[in-house]
Amino acid sequence: MLSQKAKYALKAMIALATQEEGNLLQAADIAERQNVPRKFLELILLDLRKHGLVRSQRGKFGGYALAKPADAITFGQIIRIMDGPLAPIPCASLTGYRRCADCRDEKSCAVRRTMREVRDAAAAILDGTTIADALGAGAHEARAALGA
Amino acid sequence: MLSQKAKYALKAMIALATQEEGNLLQAADIAERQNVPRKFLELILLDLRKHGLVRSQRGKFGGYALAKPADAITFGQIIRIMDGPLAPIPCASLTGYRRCADCRDEKSCAVRRTMREVRDAAAAILDGTTIADALGAGAHEARAALGA
DNA sequence: TTTTTGTCGATCAAATTAGTAGTGTTTTAG
DNA sequence: CTAAAACACTACTAATTTGATCGACAAAAA
Known part of the structure; x- marks a missing residue:
């Protein structure tokens, strides 16, 4: 959340x-x-x-x-400052990795693997959306539609 | 989280x-x-x-x-039962929509729009990954690689 | 009828969240 | 010089959520 x-x-x-x-x-x-x-x-x-x-x-x-141009500031940066890592679970985080205390074998953990997918998907969106994108309603959709 | x-x-x-x-x-x-x-x-x-x-x-x-076959139970179902909606913010949720108290115009809210994108991406993964997928290490990646 | 196991309600400590209050510190106008 | 306006910083707090634990009860099987 x-x-x-x-x-x-x-x-x-x-x-x-x-x-x-x-x-x-x-x-x-x-x-x-x-x-x-x-x-x-x-x-x-x-x-x-x-x-x-x-x-x-x-x-x-x-x-x-x-302090920087609006197109150089991403949602991801802001959210990480306020709430910490984007990953749903610390063991799936790149920026704030922490092992699960109860995990027996991290390599084969399907929960971790799936949460990493979720993290990657969220990061792709949040690190790819800038404050400038947010300004014009629909601007980001247009960008996305163009495959940018 | x-x-x-x-x-x-x-x-x-x-x-x-x-x-x-x-x-x-x-x-x-x-x-x-x-x-x-x-x-x-x-x-x-x-x-x-x-x-x-x-x-x-x-x-x-x-x-x-x-109570059901493992391939009929998704991560999304389980997480929604335990933690509630997948969306990062209630105003971007399908299953647990709630208006933001402070939002002036929801239609034009870029935060909401972006959080909806995140929700959709997470839901696609979590509702598309079953307990059966989790069983074999790598099974889901194989599926994903095949574009299934 | 005893043992084992799930069911269920109550309780609890720690952490987190979402603020509020008040004091200090700059800056500028006049 | 000084008063007003604004950010800076510290401290506190109330409510909620999280992550459990405990103990009594109910059912099923040996």
């Missing part, structure tokens, strides 16, 4: 992407626009900043902006 | 599938074989029985068996 935190983060990043280059958006604005608790959103934006996806400016007329 | 419960359920079903037709396997046996807490496993098996995936017999020499 995607946490609220990750969902809010995605929505915030999309909101930031609507701004033109260099224009800052304040946490309170994003919170109101996206219907998200303001203080909670601040924590999220802080986290995104620490991971280099967002830059911030303090003081009056401060705010946030994307 | 797949819960421990769902993981144990999958492992238990796979263990049951190794038995020949009509042969019962006891909870304690499965627990030991699969390295799963016995009492916890009993709850899981009970739940699987109530959902018609497993049948049970009480008393001495009792135990559990699959």
